[in-house]
Amino acid sequence: MNMQFDMAQNAALPTMVRPCVGHNCERCDVRDRAICADLSASDRDALSRIGRRVSLKAGQTVMWEGDDNMVVANVVEGTLKLATSTGDGREQIVGVVYASDFIGRPFGARTPHSVTALTDARLCLFPRGAFDGFARDHAELQHRLLQRTLDDLDRTRAWMLLLGRKTAREKVATFLLDMGRRLRADRDGVIDLPLSRQQIADILGITIETVSRQMTELKRGGTIDLIGRRGVRLVDMAELEALAEAG
C-alpha cells in the first residue's frame, strides 16, 4: 500500500483517525443493513471507492457541532453519541448510533451536533460532497436514507416525550428497557452498558446523582441488578415497563 497516498488522506481527517486497509464490501458486517444494502454490486463498488474505512478509539470525536460539514459515514462497528450543548457547557445527547447506522448530515453545510465514539469503532467514511453527488444519482440510496431518517425522526420525537414529561424514575426505567432491546445480554442476562453514568444523565436530561439514586432504588426494589460499573441485569421486565410509563 502506498504510504504517501495514505498520509494525504489522513491530512483531511480529525487527528488520530486511522484509515484501515484491505476493505471489501462483500465481507462487510453491515452490508445488508446499512444504506448501501440495495445498491448493485457495481454501484456499491463505486460508492466504496469514494470512501474509506477508519478506526476510532473510544472517546474520539469525529465531527464537532457547528463545524463545516465535511464527511458522512456508515458505522461498521461500535457505538457513538450525537450531542449538542449550551454556551455554558450543559450537554444533551441527542442520539446514540450503533453498527449499520448512518452518521453525518448529507445535503447540508453545517454539522448540527458533535459525533463522538463511546466504544472503539470502525466507520466507512465519505467526503460529503462526493457522497451527496453519488446519492443524487442513486434513488435506491436516497430511498434508504429517507427511510432511516424518518425512523430516526420518529424515535427522536418519542424521546422528546421522555425529556419533557417523564419523571427521573420513568426516564431511567425507559432507558434501561431501551438498552435491553438494543444490546444483547450475555448468558447470565447481564447487559454491558456502552455509557457512563454521566452519559446516561446527558441522554435523560438529568444529573449523574439522580441517575445513580434511581438505579440504586431500582436495585433495592429487586427490579434490576447492578454488576460493576457498566453491568445491569433486568430482573423484572414487567415491573420495569410499568415504571417506564407511570413512575
Add this chain to the structure above:
Amino acid sequence: MNMQFDMAQNAALPTMVRPCVGHNCERCDVRDRAICADLSASDRDALSRIGRRVSLKAGQTVMWEGDDNMVVANVVEGTLKLATSTGDGREQIVGVVYASDFIGRPFGARTPHSVTALTDARLCLFPRGAFDGFARDHAELQHRLLQRTLDDLDRTRAWMLLLGRKTAREKVATFLLDMGRRLRADRDGVIDLPLSRQQIADILGITIETVSRQMTELKRGGTIDLIGRRGVRLVDMAELEALAEAG
C-alpha cells in the same frame, strides 16, 4: 358540484373534514415551497389527481397516535401541532407545522404522533399508499422529502437540548424567539401566537403556571409586552437572546 361524489370522499376521512373544490396547483400558495415544487407540470398534475384539498377547523385532529397510517398531506394554510402522550395523559408537543410543511409518515404503517389543527387550516391530502407509490417513481420528490426530513430532524434534536437542559426561563425565551422568527409581526410589532398557554407548556415540557409566571416576569423586566391572551411584542430582542442561552 356532485353531492354523492363528495360524500363518498368524506367517508374515508376523519369526521368534519370537508373537501374543497376548484383546486389548481398553478395557483397554490405553497407551490414553490412544498415538496411538489421540483416536479414537472405533468407530474404535479398526476400527483394532484391522487390527492385532494380539505379544510380543517381549529381543534380538529387529522391523525391519531398509533393509528393505522392512511394519509399524508401538504399544509397549504394554517398551523398544526404534532403530539404524543403518556398513558396517564401527560402530553408533549413534538412539532409545530406551518404552511408548505409536510405531515404524515410516508413508508410506514403506523402514525407515530397525533396531528391537530391549531388554527383553521387547509391541507392537500394524499392516501398514503398512492403517495408512497408515486414517491418511489419520482426521485425529485423523494429528494425534497429527504431534505425536509433531515431539516426536521435537526430542529427536533436542537429542541431536545431545550427540553433536557434548559431552565423554564430559557425555555420561554427560546420559544418566543422561535415564534418571532416564524411569525410575521403586525405594524405594531405584535405577534399573534397560534398557541394557548397550555400548548406552549406542552411544547416546552413545563406547566401552564410556569409559562405564565415566566411571561409575567419577562414583561415586568421590560423584555416583552403582553397584549391580550395571544399577543406578544418582543421589545428587547438582545435581552431575549441572552436569556434563551443562560437564564
Add this chain to the structure above:
DNA sequence: GACGCCCTTTGACAGAGGTCAATGCATGGG
C-alpha cells in the same frame, strides 16, 4: 497483588418548578 485514580454512590441541603386553589379578565354569545 497492591496501589491509586476516577467513576460512582451516598448524604445533607437548597431551590426551581409542580400542585392545588382562588381570583382576574378576555372573548364570544345572547
Add this chain to the structure above:
DNA sequence: CCCATGCATTGACCTCTGTCAAAGGGCGTC
C-alpha cells in the same frame, strides 16, 4: 351591551431534582 364561560394569572405550599461535598469501590497500572 352585558353577562357567562373558560383561559390566564397569582398565591401558598410542597416535592422532586439539582447542588455541593465526602466517602466508597471498580479497574487499570505498576
